Amino acid sequence: MHSYPDASAVVRALAPDEPVILNRPQAAHRAARFFVEKFPGKSLYAVKANPSPDLLLALWAAGVTHYDVASIAEVRMVRATLPEATLCFMHPVKTAGAIAEAYKVHGVRTFSLDSQEELDKIVAATANADGQPAEDLALCVRLRVSSEYSELSLASKFGIDLADAAPLLQATRQVADSLGICFHVGSQAMTPFAYVQALERVRAAIVDASVTVDIVDVGGGFPSIYPGMEPPPLEDYFGAIHRAAESLPVSYSSELWCEPGRALCAEYNSIVVKVEKRRGDELFINDGAYGALFDAAHLGWRFPVKCLNEGRADADEEFAFYGPTCDDGDYMKGPFMLPADVAAGDYVEIGMLGAYGAAMKTAFNGFDAVHVVEVADEPMATQYRGDRRDPRVSDNVVSLR
Numbered sequence: 001m002h003s004y005p006d007a008s009a010v011v012r013a014l015a016p017d018e019p020v021i022l023n024r025p026q027a028a029h030r031a032a033r034f035f036v037e038k039f040p041g042k043s044l045y046a047v048k049a050n051p052s053p054d055l056l057l058a059l060w061a062a063g064v065t066h067y068d069v070a071s072i073a074e075v076r077m078v079r080a081t082l083p084e085a086t087l088c089f090m091h092p093v094k095t096a097g098a099i100a101e102a103y104k105v106h107g108v109r110t111f112s113l114d115s116q117e118e119l120d121k122i123v124a125a126t127a128n129a130d131g132q133p134a135e136d137l138a139l140c141v142r143l144r145v146s147s148e149y150s151e152l153s154l155a156s157k158f159g160i161d162l163a164d165a166a167p168l169l170q171a172t173r174q175v176a177d178s179l180g181i182c183f184h185v186g187s188q189a190m191t192p193f194a195y196v197q198a199l200e201r202v203r204a205a206i207v208d209a210s211v212t213v214d215i216v217d218v219g220g221g222f223p224s225i226y227p228g229m230e231p232p233p234l235e236d237y238f239g240a241i242h243r244a245a246e247s248l249p250v251s252y253s254s255e256l257w258c259e260p261g262r263a264l265c266a267e268y269n270s271i272v273v274k275v276e277k278r279r280g281d282e283l284f285i286n287d288g289a290y291g292a293l294f295d296a297a298h299l300g301w302r303f304p305v306k307c308l309n310e311g312r313a314d315a316d317e318e319f320a321f322y323g324p325t326c327d328d329g330d331y332m333k334g335p336f337m338l339p340a341d342v343a344a345g346d347y348v349e350i351g352m353l354g355a356y357g358a359a360m361k362t363a364f365n366g367f368d369a370v371h372v373v374e375v376a377d378e379p380m381a382t383q384y385r386g387d388r389r390d391p392r393v394s395d396n397v398v399s400l401r
């Protein structure tokens with residue numbers, strides 16, 4: 001893959017008519033080392049945030065050995081890319097065929113579930129030809145927890161309510177070699193308290209069911225940095241999780257897991273787009289809602305932007321973007337801060353698109369052409385540099401919803 005110092009060098013060399021995705025493997029490596037060294041347990045990379053094989057190889061090289069996969073296509077792809085990796089199938093609703101292939105062909109032993117039906121399905125699909133049940137399953141019961149401290153809820157679709165959890169935990173204990181409890185506090189959790197509160201619910205579930213628990217999996221949700229969303233340092237999350245998990249009534253040999261998606265890959269990608277037209281404070285650019293900017297369109301997520309043309313004014317005016325498709329909904333309201341004199345033909349770098357950005361591109365309306373290169377500079381924001389200011393002592397507004 002071609003490598004450049006930074007986005008400006010890419011524009012000078014290519015003057016690209018199509019969007020260009022910039023990979024920063026060094027940023028993914030740094031994020032992975034941070035989790036491997038500082039999270040007080042095991043870190044599973046949640047592949048759906050960005051399934052790029054190049055990224056998977058960078059994370060593996062940095063010491064991430066476990067991968068949270070959610071579909072049989074992800075199982076196959078990660079197994080093909082990382083033959084030695086441990087795969088954990090953490091989608092609570094799977095097909096019997098997917099479970100059987102994952103277990104029998106790809107060596108998957110860890111599965112999540114949130115219902116008796118799914119438990120029955122897993123037991124049946126992993127039994128051997130004589131109908132003998134598998135004796136090497138690690139089964140994680142997904143508990144429903146609050147998403148109130150996160151920017152993106154994951155509380156409605158999956159997870160068993162605490163009030164109903166005891167029978168399922170007991171039934172799962174009967175067939176599992178290892179019993180886990182997992183949850184997801186929602187993506188971009190803006191305070192460590194989200195995990196502390198969820199772990200209190202885990203405690204109640206364990207006490208209610210009186211079962212021995214071997215794995216406590218706090219899921220994903222670890223935040224990255226975006227305009228208007230500056231979370232506390234990740235060390236605060238790790239410390240709060242460590243203290244809360246230490247006091248749970250679990251066996252001494254129990255394991256603590258987490259499943260970061262966003263936090264491991266947000267800094268991995270940015271994208272260079274071209275301004276095709278300007279209409280007042282609206283810029284028509286060549287990527288959008290059906291490309292890498294799904295969250296900007298559908299969730300109103302703001303990403304950092306930078307005009308790459310020299311000699312422009314200070315970046316202090318608010319702009320909205322239209323993407324390239326013919327759909328009115330291909331609109332990103334921002335606001336995105338760019339120079340007042342930005343014009344058609346200019347190039348803009350949009351940062352922090354490694355998580356749920358590059359992974360979301362579709363071919364709708366024929367706008368799927370994309371070029372990928374590597375760059376060596378820093379991402380537009382980072383959680384992982386020692387000199388990062390602590391937002392609690394700055395004048396930044398932490399957005400808590």
Ligand SMILES: *Cc1c(COP(=O)(O)O)cnc(C)c1O
Nearest residue numbers: 046187220221222259260261262
């Ligand atoms: C999406 C997902 C993750 C990753 O979430 P992030 O907010 O990106 O960290 C982890 N675990 C499960 C089960 C998920 O569905």
